[in-house]
Amino acid sequence: MALHILVQNSQKEDLELGIFRLRDQLNNPQLTELLESYPDLIQEYPLEKLLSGKIAINNASEQDVKTAGLLSCLLLLIHFYFDFDNGNLPQSKADDLNQFDSIKYIVNAITSEECIHELFLLVLSVIGIDYFEKYQEKIKDPDFVLKQTIGFDNDPEMDEHIDMMVWFALARLFIESIFIYYHRSYESKNNQP
Template sequence: MKDNKHFSKEKQLVQTREQAEIALGILVQNSQGEDLEIGIFRLRDQLNNPKLSKLLDNYPNLIQEYELEELLAGNIDFKNASTQDVKTAGLLSCILLLIHFYFNDKSNNRVESKFETDELDNFNSAQYIINATTSEECINELFLLILSIVGIDYFKKYQENMKDPDFVLKQTLGFDSDPDMDVHIDMMVWFALVRLFIEAIFIYYESDYETKNDQL
């Protein structure tokens, strides 16, 4: 995956474990897990790529057969799918799994009969993903996918409008609504949320891993 100066480590919204916990706490409190997952499937649908959809359907089997690093690099041969298709399937699958692992753990924490084995399995699986890539790579690749849908002109206009702190609220409520911006506004709002989640979850699991090692 390629680096992108817009999403470098230095420009992350989340920089510390404390910030990660706050960000993730807000997402859990607002029940954003389902919204994050739905956004992945909406992105898949808008990409309108049957080979990508087939790869995603087969990903549970592929991840058993290949190393995750190979899948994320697109280094497998799957029914004439392109390298980019394989990389995209890997990216979307990993994000979906991280969403599932984290929000599933938090859901289990709300009930008395907490399944510690499931929690450990989720932690180890999440750690496997985080060791195979970086938050910057995930966000950059995701951004390029979204850019391929919304277009550069739309994105530039969106960035300009975002200088108004009430822009998203106005669009949502229909005040001073710009029909051109309405087309992809939901996707851009979702991207902001999933970017926050990715940055936070990588720091959360990385620091959690260090804590667990210190306790050994």
């Protein structure tokens, strides 16, 4: 219930689309190729190694392997949460356990802080430090919510990357919610006699 409340305004498609937009804006064919082959890679290598990037794969850079791991994990978390929450997955105890084990596997492979930090660095590489500093300055304004509601149409400088910043805020909320919920669930399941 608590996780549903925290992410109730988010949409699966918005989160997924943001990941693919980020991938496209990074404009890295090697990263795209790694993301497409990730289902095979995750069966071949431990997730922790993939997330560290310290695996030689098709001459890919360590950062590309790490980024592909992060984005793939986010896509899986989105899939598991929203499909389960919307009743799209079969409802049996075995399915619940498999879903929980898959999420637990991801949550135990990386911390929410590492996940958010790495995602922020990717977003920052797209939007640039100058834009981020201007964005930070704008959100200090107490009327920011009203101005955001009206839109940044009159401020082309801010309009350029606002979708990416809004997506990052949504993704961060989702990541924190998933990690809080599943760490708590894991601990409470292990503490039962």
